[in-house]
Amino acid sequence: MKQKQLGLFSLMAAVVGTIVGGAAFNLPSDMAAAAGSGPVILAWVITGLGMLALAMVFRNLSLRKRELSGGIYSYARAGFGPFIGFSSAWGYWIASILGIVAFVTLFFQTLRFFSPLFGQGDNLPSLVGGIAFVLFFHWLVARGIKEAAIINIMTTVAKLIPILIFLIIVAAAFKRDVFMADLWGSGSFSWQSVGQQVKDTMLVTLWAFVGIEGAIVLSGRAKRAKDVGVATIVGLLGTLAIYLLISVLSTGILSQAELAALPEPSMAYVLKAIVGPWGAVLIVIGLLVSISGGMLSWYLVTVEIPYVAAQDGVFPDRFAQVNRQGTPMVSLWWSTGITLLFTGLVYVSASTYQKVYSMASVAILIPYLLSALYQVKLALVGETYLKDGRRTRDLLIGALATGYSLWTLYAAGLTYLLMVSVVYAVGMVLYLWVRRGQEQSMRKWDWIVAGIIVVAALVALGGGMV
Template identity: 45%
Template sequence: MEDNKLGLFSLIALVIGSMIGGGAFSLPADMANGASAGAIIIGWIITGIGMIALAFVYQNLSMKRPDLNGGIYSYAKAGFGDYIGFNSAWGYWLSALLGNVSYLVMMFGAIGYFCPIFGKGNNLVSVIAASIIIWLIQALILKGIKEAAIVNVITTIAKLVPIFIFIIAAIIVFKVNIFTLDFWGNSTPSLGSIMNQVKSTMLVTLWVFIGIEGAVVVSGRAKNRSDIGKATIIGLVGTLIIYVLITVLSLGIMNRVGISKLDTPSMAYVLESAVGKWGAIVINLGLIISLLGATLGWTLLAAEIPYIAAKDGVFPKIFTKENKHGSPANSLLITAILVEISLVLTLFSSGTYQILYSIASSAILIPYLFSALFGLKVEINDKNGKARGLNIIFASIASIYTAWLVYAAGVKYILLVTILYAIGIIPFVISKKEKGQDSKFGLLSYEKVIAMIFLVVGISAFVMLMTGKLAIG
């Protein structure tokens, strides 16, 4: 279905639109809360090196393994087997759909800036309005992936306008003496060492780059295979520049302590301090558009992963159904229902939602790690590949960086993730039984060992969670 394929511009918009959600608009305060200007710059340099290396891994894999159309899921499966592939798809899918709940709550919290009836985004009025958006997006994607991608391009451009206004205004009012004040945080002992400060910044950047894999996830829908890698690199570099400018320029408008105390979205209040009330209005409007676009982009990604995994036989086959426009109908429907349920939970228990989101947001790091490791494996085995030495370096850096991200998330979140993977054993076994592999419960010997570890640790983590020994927050 060639007319439903995505071009380079649509793929770039999907990458940028997936990465720039609500986090970009909160970067000034989030970064300033634990680090000085000097440490922030170091943190961005390290993050930039790690993420660019990962982007090059995706670019190389998109060209060397054109048979793999599911991106990070397919890479994990090809490199480490069905069960690891399933867990990458399972964790990514739940991360994406629960992330959309977060975007919707944040969106109506931002709308509440103009219309107080929406409160902080998790009252009854907000949930009803957000539910309407969920099903409108569902209807849009059902009409065709290309049509939804066009809307995503429009919202991506629209969200960038207020960000560029912020950057231009910040450059004009930037003051070097404010930026260099306590540059290394020496007068603020509570910040700790430079190393601790850098780590705090990287824990923030850990989340704002989620979405870098947008183009490779929908690689099977790209017009040209070469566009996948190009979109990933262009989208990442563009987003990285935007993030660095937002955080660095903010520190030349207000001092670090002042920024760290700002409410969300802190970018709005930084601009308000520089140009007046209209600055906050522009940024809040940009945040609303950004979150709407991110919700659309992540709905596309959330539906695509289980659809592709089901076609490979590692997700239940109910997810394979397409409609006449080539959209993954059942995958979209099941995803939308789970988003709706999670959204309703925010009305009754924000704590329940936080538990679910904390588990899922950490689980998305696992697919990144296995993508990088698979990239390294491919390069090592490709004895005659062009620029093999350089590609091995990129893949090694990406592997080390993504492993560090998993470590940086902390033991608490690793334990929480095992709960998610323990639950995932059920749909994995169902999918294998559907393929006639029920005699071994769908698991090879090494997969049984991994599944048993997930089950034991997952049950233990759940008990700890219920008894208060494992806390969220």
């Protein structure tokens, strides 16, 4: 039985900790590489509305379906059956692991600021350091979920301090003429150009908000169920304000071309342009702290997913085993093992931080979409709405969250969808093994979905995309 260990601040730290990782510190160049000042603002407005709708979906489902303490995995299973539920859990688990790998890659890319030893984060010293980095967080989480959550609160506060200093200094140095010079990116305004620029930023803005469901995944450990929704909404709104300010204020310091050409972490070089080298050092240290905190938040979420799925009989039973501190140790060991495997593959393939986080973002969009669809389903059939006048409102929110998820999948492009299909295809082997001998383990529509995933995976493998 889960221990109810996490209060409101721990849950908020889980949300902010998983959202504010490495992405925030490279927003100036990531956004400028795709869009001018105006489209950047529009992209954040669209992402903000879409993510707010998703956050409200998560909050609503956490209150109306309190028995589904596994969060987005549980919603997919309750709404669309065991196979879709398993696929959601598996995809989210692997996406979380890819998120951890992205943090490891960025951590050692960032260390090159102080030493050339680690190159671009894809050489042998980075691989050895990455393995030690992952094993350290394995040890930390093994000591107990509550203890790790306390440390996560501390790192969350620590990572926000350099960001706030950056925002104050950049706001004071903001130049309106620099901001207006690249307002629409290509000079004159055109809807086609603006639309394309907004579309090209979607994976960046999505990755910046991946982790919004952190409190939902840990809801089974919350002291009070109502804290889950509060932590999700507050964490989202606060983070949205920070991201919007980082992106927009930076366009008033350097031109779009200058921002796009900055190395990682670009926030450091924006601040360096204003105050000199000490500003870059401050941001780089903040990024290293942020990545460390993000790693811990992601680890807390990652080990919880197979644990909850095992309790529901979808993952093997042994994933539900815990140690004396209440940590799911089998889940932790498997999560660490796969993380180390992927870390090695990144080293062999020389994959970039952007490629890894793009795959993680697309993989996690599927569980987001299924959660939004479950909200729509509940509102349509009226379940939990017998004497509740909020049915129409929740239907509209669910539809908005569904539309945003579909739009972002489209914006991601076919290549990443095909690459992610390989991840989901591998998961089906585990599902069939766990469900062997059980009647009706796969329904007609399940087989159709499985067939589509397999075909997409074969196309990806045949095209050398993975």
